[in-house]
Amino acid sequence: GAVVSQHPSRVICKSGTSVKIECRSLDFQATTMFWYRQFPKKSLMLMATSNEGSKATYEQGVEKDKFLINHASLTLSTLTVTSAHPEDSSFYICSASPVPGTNNDEQFFGPGTRLTVL
Amino acid sequence: GENVEQHPSTLSVQEGDSAVIKCTYSDSASNYFPWYKQELGKRPQLIIDIRSNVGEKKDQRIAVTLNKTAKHFSLHITETQPEDSAVYFCAASIRTDKLIFGTGTRLQVFP
Numbered sequence: 001g002a003v004v005s006q007h008p009s010r011v012i013c014k015s016g017t018s019v020k021i022e023c024r025s026l027d028f029q030a031t032t033m034f035w036y037r038q039f040p041k042k043s044l045m046l047m048a049t050s051n052e053g054s055k056a057t058y059e060q061g062v063e064k065d066k067f068l069i070n071h072a073s074l075t076l077s078t079l080t081v082t083s084a085h086p087e088d089s090s091f092y093i094c095s096a097s098p099v100p101g102t103n104n105d106e107q108f109f110g111p112g113t114r115l116t117v118l
Numbered sequence: 119g120e121n122v123e124q125h126p127s128t129l130s131v132q133e134g135d136s137a138v139i140k141c142t143y144s145d146s147a148s149n150y151f152p153w154y155k156q157e158l159g160k161r162p163q164l165i166i167d168i169r170s171n172v173g174e175k176k177d178q179r180i181a182v183t184l185n186k187t188a189k190h191f192s193l194h195i196t197e198t199q200p201e202d203s204a205v206y207f208c209a210a211s212i213r214t215d216k217l218i219f220g221t222g223t224r225l226q227v228f229p
Contacts (some may be wrong), residue, residue, distance in 0.1 A: 034216055044219045046163065093161060097214040101172060105150045105169065105213050109161040 006110035029074035030096035033040030124220030141208035
């Protein structure tokens with residue numbers, strides 16, 4: 001089956017530092033990857049759509065200069081939380097969508113990254 | 119943009135009973151409707167999905183129904199077991215486009 005990995009699984013950082021989270025599709029190519037944020041006891045909120053070789057599309061209210069997304073290859077997307085603050089502490093989850101034409105609508109989720117900003 | 123509402127927010131049932139969770143969506147262009155089960159600190163796990171060209175789909179104890187006209191879809195779990203206890207999310211999307219999630223339902227199955 002399709003596997004998506006995320007690294008790191010958890011990270012603790014000091015306020016003001018930057019944190020990079022990697023999302024990899026291990027056994028399929030993903031033209032598109034999605035980044036979600038989930039606060040405790042809340043739903044998954046889409047932050048941005050990451051497109052290979054082009055700029056990410058951010059959802060309303062998500063600061064593109066704070067949450068930098070790079071999708072340099074068909075198997076890797078990165079999310080960098082710049083100048084992190086305690087309110088950025090959350091569970092960040094990526095998902096990957098197979099290359100169009102595979103007749104598969106399912107998105108495959110990474111295991112998530114727990115970010116704690118002190 | 120798409121908006122997905124989900125009810126109830128919590129649901130408690132006795133083991134062996136059925137559980138039903140309902141969702142409505144706003145964008146008539148949405149054509150893919152997955153349901154996820156999420157345990158604490160884990161990734162969402164796809165349990166069943168349905169596409170807009172189908173009205174009902176069943177997989178053992180789990181079934182999903184879709185009413186395109188009314189723009190709502192429901193998850194039905196029969197013969198519930200304690201291990202079914204988790205948070206369930208519905209979602210809607212247009213094919214492989216972004217998923218918009220419902221607010222979640224915390225299901226508790228008591229032995």
